[in-house]
Amino acid sequence: MFAYIIKRLLWLIPVVIGVSLILFGIMQLVPGNPAAIMLGTNVTPEAIAALNEKFGFNEPFHIRYFLMLKNFLTGELDSIYYGDQVINIIGRRLTATIELGLLSLIIAVLVAIPTGVIAAVKKNSLFDLMSMFIATIGISVPAFFTGIIFIYIFSVYFPILPSSGYGGRIWTLSGLRHLILPAFALSTVMIASTSRITRSSMLDTMKEDYLVTARSKGVAEKIIILKHAFRNALIPIITNIGNQLAMMFGGAILIESVFAWPGVGRLAVKAVESRDQPLVFGSILILSILFVLVNLLVDVIYVFINPRISYK
Amino acid sequence: MKKKFILFILLLIQLYINYKNWFIESKIWSSLEYKFATVFSIILIFVLLLLLVKKSIFIKLRENALYAKMFKEFNKGYGGKIAVIILALIFYAAFMAPFIAPYSPTEIDYSNMTYSAPSLEHWFGTDDFGRDMFSRVLYGARIALGVGFAAVLVNASLGVSLGLLAGYYGGKVDMIIMRLVEIWNSIPFILLALAIISALGTGIFNIIIAVGVTGLINFSRLTRSVVFQIKEKEYVSAAKALGASDLRILYNHILPNSISSLIVLSTLRIGISILVVAGLSFLGLGIQPPTAAWGTMLNRGQEYLIQAPWMSVFPGLAIIITVLSFNLLGDALRDALDPRQLD
Numbered sequence: 001m002f003a004y005i006i007k008r009l010l011w012l013i014p015v016v017i018g019v020s021l022i023l024f025g026i027m028q029l030v031p032g033n034p035a036a037i038m039l040g041t042n043v044t045p046e047a048i049a050a051l052n053e054k055f056g057f058n059e060p061f062h063i064r065y066f067l068m069l070k071n072f073l074t075g076e077l078d079s080i081y082y083g084d085q086v087i088n089i090i091g092r093r094l095t096a097t098i099e100l101g102l103l104s105l106i107i108a109v110l111v112a113i114p115t116g117v118i119a120a121v122k123k124n125s126l127f128d129l130m131s132m133f134i135a136t137i138g139i140s141v142p143a144f145f146t147g148i149i150f151i152y153i154f155s156v157y158f159p160i161l162p163s164s165g166y167g168g169r170i171w172t173l174s175g176l177r178h179l180i181l182p183a184f185a186l187s188t189v190m191i192a193s194t195s196r197i198t199r200s201s202m203l204d205t206m207k208e209d210y211l212v213t214a215r216s217k218g219v220a221e222k223i224i225i226l227k228h229a230f231r232n233a234l235i236p237i238i239t240n241i242g243n244q245l246a247m248m249f250g251g252a253i254l255i256e257s258v259f260a261w262p263g264v265g266r267l268a269v270k271a272v273e274s275r276d277q278p279l280v281f282g283s284i285l286i287l288s289i290l291f292v293l294v295n296l297l298v299d300v301i302y303v304f305i306n307p308r309i310s311y312k
Numbered sequence: 313m314k315k316k317f318i319l320f321i322l323l324l325i326q327l328y329i330n331y332k333n334w335f336i337e338s339k340i341w342s343s344l345e346y347k348f349a350t351v352f353s354i355i356l357i358f359v360l361l362l363l364l365v366k367k368s369i370f371i372k373l374r375e376n377a378l379y380a381k382m383f384k385e386f387n388k389g390y391g392g393k394i395a396v397i398i399l400a401l402i403f404y405a406a407f408m409a410p411f412i413a414p415y416s417p418t419e420i421d422y423s424n425m426t427y428s429a430p431s432l433e434h435w436f437g438t439d440d441f442g443r444d445m446f447s448r449v450l451y452g453a454r455i456a457l458g459v460g461f462a463a464v465l466v467n468a469s470l471g472v473s474l475g476l477l478a479g480y481y482g483g484k485v486d487m488i489i490m491r492l493v494e495i496w497n498s499i500p501f502i503l504l505a506l507a508i509i510s511a512l513g514t515g516i517f518n519i520i521i522a523v524g525v526t527g528l529i530n531f532s533r534l535t536r537s538v539v540f541q542i543k544e545k546e547y548v549s550a551a552k553a554l555g556a557s558d559l560r561i562l563y564n565h566i567l568p569n570s571i572s573s574l575i576v577l578s579t580l581r582i583g584i585s586i587l588v589v590a591g592l593s594f595l596g597l598g599i600q601p602p603t604a605a606w607g608t609m610l611n612r613g614q615e616y617l618i619q620a621p622w623m624s625v626f627p628g629l630a631i632i633i634t635v636l637s638f639n640l641l642g643d644a645l646r647d648a649l650d651p652r653q654l655d
Contacts, residue, residue: 018495022504029511140636142587144594145628148614156618250502254591258614268503269595272510280510288499295498 001303008296019288020281024065027277072282079279081271086282090264094286097263099170101252101294103183108190113237115191116198120206121225131195138192143251147185147258154181164260182259186251190244197240201233208232235306242298249291316364323360326353333411345410352407385648392644395637402634406454415444417451417604427620437622439612445622448604449630455605456634459520460586464578466524467585471531472574476562478532479539490536493529501526502588509597519598523588527581534577538570572649576642583638590631606631 052058059067071077075085082089115135119128155163167178205211206229214224253265260266264283271279330353333339339346362369373379386392405412415434421442430437436445478489499507501523508522542548542565551561592598593607601608606627613624 014491015495015498018492019499022496022499023507026507026511029508136639137632137636140583140587140639141632142590142594142628142635144591145610145624145631148610148617148624148628152617152621152624246497246500249500250588250591253502253506254594257595268506269597272506272597275510277510280507284499284503284507287503291500292498 004303005300008299012292012296015292016289019292020069020285021065023281023284023288024068027281028061030275030277068278068281072278072285077278077282079271079276079282081274081276081279086278089267089279090282090286093262093264093267095169096166096261097252097256097265097287098290099175099179100182100186100256100261100263101248103170103179104187104190104248107183108187108194109241111187112191112194113198116195116237117202117225117230119195119199120202123203128199132199135192135196138188139196141188141192142254143186143189144254144258146188147182147255150181150185151258164258166262182255182261185258186248186255189251190241190248193244194237194240198233198237201236202229205229205233231305235302238298238302238305242295242302245291245294245298249287319360319364323357323364326357326360329353329408329411330357339410349408349411353411356404382648386644389644389647391640392648395640395644398633398637399641402453402637403457405450406457409447409450409454413444413447413450415447417443417448418602419443427616427623429620430622436626437620439609439623440616440620445609445626448609449606449626451604452606452609452627452630453634455516455599455603456586456589456631459516459523459589459599460582462520463523463585463589464581466520467527467581468531468574468578470525471528472535472567472570474528475532475535476539476566479536480543480558480562480566482540482543486536490532493532497527497529502591505588505592506597509592514597514600516599516603519589519592522592523585526588527584530577530581531574534573535570538573539566542566542569576646576649579638579642579645583635583642586631586635586638 057064068077072086075087077086078084079086079089115131119125119131122128151163154161161181162178163181165178167174167176169175170179206225208229211224211228214228215221219228249265252263253269255261256263256266257269264287268280268283268287270276271283334350340350341347409417421438424438424442425440426438426442427440428434428438428442430445434444434446436449438444439448474489474493478486496504504526505519505522508525509518512518512521548561548565551565556564589598590605590607590610593605594611596608596611599605599608601612609627610624610631613620613627616623
């Protein structure tokens, strides 16, 4: 199993190189001279030439790519709009994004899995029908619309929670109060899809023969459901959580914009708006690496939960 | 008899709408959107007439064993049926928007340039420029469906070609293509779309490209797995023995066998594409105002959330209902077409 994890870690290297190459390649599609774009209007040709020299815009593709990567990692790559080092700007905002993502992931798991399990155990009950009806609608609601509705209900109609902004770190009361609405809004899509999968996966495993055996042995129903059925149902659930992560990362960008959350996602959007190519490159690269790391984590959890498959 | 009566009423309504637009307001052929609406309504009237007068044509379709089985499976649940009806309405709205919308979606009402609550005159209220929200939501359907379909078409043709190549040739080609697709997929798709838009700029065509090239992995993985299943079948070997070229085998034997799974996946992808386009437009990086797109309207609506919640609620509901219908249809089609091939 450790060999598998190490293999996955090594796979990270080509992925990061590939992702940065793709992003760099896309940036080359920008029409016009990058130095002229960076400096804006009213510049002398000398200034453009100096910038060309500094960033190596006249070099061939692969050299420019390595220069960009090197500059990004050593912090020499400056944002056009903020006039600061790209890596610093991103670093300052990374914690806010991670807080938001982690809390919504925890909320999603804590809400979706019990809901799905109860819905499966009490199949066709009112709880089952209601929760699955809501979940079916839930997967079709755009995350930003959920956010807008939450703001309307909890900040405008019943003004109990702040509608936007960052209140401080997660362990402070103000920080948590600011975090609740965006985190819940971000988790809705995952709650909806995970609870549906949990239910169907539980229903599948509850048909298995070994549950009948366990029942006939006189094992308590609670243990049958939690230990025998749920543990085996977990594999498709984890797979689905992994698949949903891409949607969640996308949702995070939107949610950060709705709630004016100072995270990397909103930074990326701002960078695209202000045509700040170095910042677009940096913020999307960092978010993609984060995404790859979380996916890796899901895969590792998968190995721990599913001992039947050996990974070589 | 009851069915015929409903059809007759529908035909009358359609004829009335066309009479009003064609002869009274003379909106027939003067712009592209009128052309679409005119052609669509002629086809619709023709189909309705056929259904009323000569139903036997459609019965032949139903007698086809394959269709009959599909119909039976499809009709089992309510979800698929409801989705078909709602989607038919949305398609109708999309094509007929210039004929049925009570106001222009982009014309600013200078005499009343402020938001007003829903009323009999403006069913969904008006936005901050005095534009009728109902007309804007109707026109939004055409953007959502048009961009959604186009993006999925791009997505499917790229993904399927890659999957066919990877699956058919196997070995090193397969490994290289699938690894590349995996790397491409490790950028979350909205971010990839953002990066492409930041390079190409906004605008409908660029949005279609940006959304169309993301998430290729679904189509290519699906096609690849179907190809792997079919490649070993006798009829493929037979075709090979007869000297059929690779391209011929791919298009005559392998593609038709994967079409049902592709339809299901495409239906589900349209829903996702609509969500992504709405999201991008909401960020202000998708379809630009004054074009009436649902995401753009929500972007504007958020500023007036407290004073004019209807500016957000109706476009939001339109997105939810459309995406929900595509999801329900996809689920129903999956049950009807291929219970096992998709997970």
